[in-house]
Amino acid sequence: MSQLSPRSRALVLSTLSVALLIGGWIFVTETGIANDLFLPGPVAVGKAFVEVATEGYQGSTLLEHVGTSLYRILVAFGFAVVVGIPLGIAMGASLDAHAFFSPLVEFYRPLPPLGLYTLLVMWLGIGEESKFALLFLAALPGIVITTIQAVKSIDPVYVRAAKVLGASWRTVLWEVYLPAAGPTILAGMRISLGFTYTVLVAAEIVAATAGIGWMIWDAAKFLLSDVVIMGLIVLGLTGMALDLAMRGLGRLLMPWTR
Amino acid sequence: MKNTLLAAASAIFATALSFAPAGAQEAPEKVTVGYLNLVNAQLVTKHLGLMQKHMPDVEIEYIKVGGGGDMLRAIAADQVDFGGLGNPPTAIGVTRGLPIKGIMVLNMLDYVEAMVVRSDAGIKSFKDLAGKKLAAPFGSTTHYLLLQALTDEGVDPASMEILDLRPNDIAVAWVRGDIDAAWFWEPNLDKAVKNGGHIFMTSGIMASRGYPTWDVGVVMNEFAEKYPDYVEKFLAAECEGIDYWLGNPAETAQIIADELELDLADATRMMNGTEMVPCDKQLTAQYLGTTGDIGQFADTLVATAEFLASQKRLPKVLSREEFADFLKPGYLEKVVGE
Numbered sequence: 001m002s003q004l005s006p007r008s009r010a011l012v013l014s015t016l017s018v019a020l021l022i023g024g025w026i027f028v029t030e031t032g033i034a035n036d037l038f039l040p041g042p043v044a045v046g047k048a049f050v051e052v053a054t055e056g057y058q059g060s061t062l063l064e065h066v067g068t069s070l071y072r073i074l075v076a077f078g079f080a081v082v083v084g085i086p087l088g089i090a091m092g093a094s095l096d097a098h099a100f101f102s103p104l105v106e107f108y109r110p111l112p113p114l115g116l117y118t119l120l121v122m123w124l125g126i127g128e129e130s131k132f133a134l135l136f137l138a139a140l141p142g143i144v145i146t147t148i149q150a151v152k153s154i155d156p157v158y159v160r161a162a163k164v165l166g167a168s169w170r171t172v173l174w175e176v177y178l179p180a181a182g183p184t185i186l187a188g189m190r191i192s193l194g195f196t197y198t199v200l201v202a203a204e205i206v207a208a209t210a211g212i213g214w215m216i217w218d219a220a221k222f223l224l225s226d227v228v229i230m231g232l233i234v235l236g237l238t239g240m241a242l243d244l245a246m247r248g249l250g251r252l253l254m255p256w257t258r
Numbered sequence: 259m260k261n262t263l264l265a266a267a268s269a270i271f272a273t274a275l276s277f278a279p280a281g282a283q284e285a286p287e288k289v290t291v292g293y294l295n296l297v298n299a300q301l302v303t304k305h306l307g308l309m310q311k312h313m314p315d316v317e318i319e320y321i322k323v324g325g326g327g328d329m330l331r332a333i334a335a336d337q338v339d340f341g342g343l344g345n346p347p348t349a350i351g352v353t354r355g356l357p358i359k360g361i362m363v364l365n366m367l368d369y370v371e372a373m374v375v376r377s378d379a380g381i382k383s384f385k386d387l388a389g390k391k392l393a394a395p396f397g398s399t400t401h402y403l404l405l406q407a408l409t410d411e412g413v414d415p416a417s418m419e420i421l422d423l424r425p426n427d428i429a430v431a432w433v434r435g436d437i438d439a440a441w442f443w444e445p446n447l448d449k450a451v452k453n454g455g456h457i458f459m460t461s462g463i464m465a466s467r468g469y470p471t472w473d474v475g476v477v478m479n480e481f482a483e484k485y486p487d488y489v490e491k492f493l494a495a496e497c498e499g500i501d502y503w504l505g506n507p508a509e510t511a512q513i514i515a516d517e518l519e520l521d522l523a524d525a526t527r528m529m530n531g532t533e534m535v536p537c538d539k540q541l542t543a544q545y546l547g548t549t550g551d552i553g554q555f556a557d558t559l560v561a562t563a564e565f566l567a568s569q570k571r572l573p574k575v576l577s578r579e580e581f582a583d584f585l586k587p588g589y590l591e592k593v594v595g596e
Contacts, residue, residue, distance in 0.1 A: 207421040221327035222571045223354040
């Protein structure tokens, strides 16, 4: 492999890891080591995929389930970005803002989402609001904390120099803070989106009738493990696609990080 | 989805363990009883410590399980030795080949499970449900009865919004005013009745229309093979609980009130809404039947499975013989015979 370029070497290794996983899956299901109730084989999962994609699962097709979930995630994540980045910059740039907000953020951050969810349902009801709220709360801390770190790690000389040269607060924000902190903030957003994904099933347990997380939860109740595994694979792939899109967006907005 | 992984891991372990010679009749270290959060004589058995009395040398652990879906997962993950399941989860579990056997009737469901409607929502018949928001725990006895009743009344379920909520979430949503009707069970049912609702239909009425619903006590196959004596001890304890329930209604109501933290009046009503079947009667044709001649429970399972299959919740419908094979009245026959 030494004659391969680093890029194709990476491709070979990535393909290998996926092939090993699928190979292992085929092996344990074909040889009967795994009970097919708990781990159905790739063929059964593929069949479930085709069936749900064409006929649907309990009234919605796979595309509708994915669409519903992506809508929930993107709305909640969008709100978290709009709130989290300004909050993080404020907390990173001003000691007072940091002192004021950090107890709140630090307090709720480690709370388990399901524990929070019970309260959210009582306060906001069983509709979309409580789902958005849970996903929003899951997305927020990651963005805030990395933004604080990103802003704090900016060399204060840049800020002072800009101010000495007569830059307004707005100019400092757009020309110094955001460009310098951007790449770290983007990394934080990627981690945060991943975490929001992990809360999706929990958010769709209560009174949902569509969504990929609900589909997984409902299928698990009826022991339809082929649908469960198919749903998890789809969830994983859409998560990867979103992450890729976000990296692309980052390169577009911040060409200097290329 | 940790459960699925756990289940996969435990399945691998179970396969490995099954090669070990079955130790004949030594006592298990611990017996785990998963009991459903509803009103039946298992609460009496638990409260009076009857399980401990019948197996003094064994540690007993009780795990409260919210509903049939959770119980199926607990069984699939091998986290209980004994469990309880309503007829829909039983049909699901047996069809999917879960390693369990039905050994006793826990209870027949009367008005302890009921459909409550908001009194100011103007619901006089099933047709009035069109455009309303309903809730039921999907995959449970009440979800099954709700859809069965709608079918019988010729009302399209798609004309209303039916939400999947667990009983405690239904109570929360009801008090908030998020839903107009719900079919679920005590002790949470009462919270809806007391907050502007009234009973519209009960599971008992549906039973008289030919859709009986019940909960059956199940044992894990592996446990039953290893410790058949302890299956009988378990049944002896539960039968004593049932006899106590039937013979001492006043004390039983007090026990239910204590266990579920309810008023005595509420506990009494819930108790009366559940039918307990004496163990000897469980061996008649209306219930489990006998080893050679399995009773009507098998027919209910077939009907339930057919219904679930029409809902695409089950991939196939097993035959009556296959469902009859799940029911094992043999242990109870021994206990009653003694």
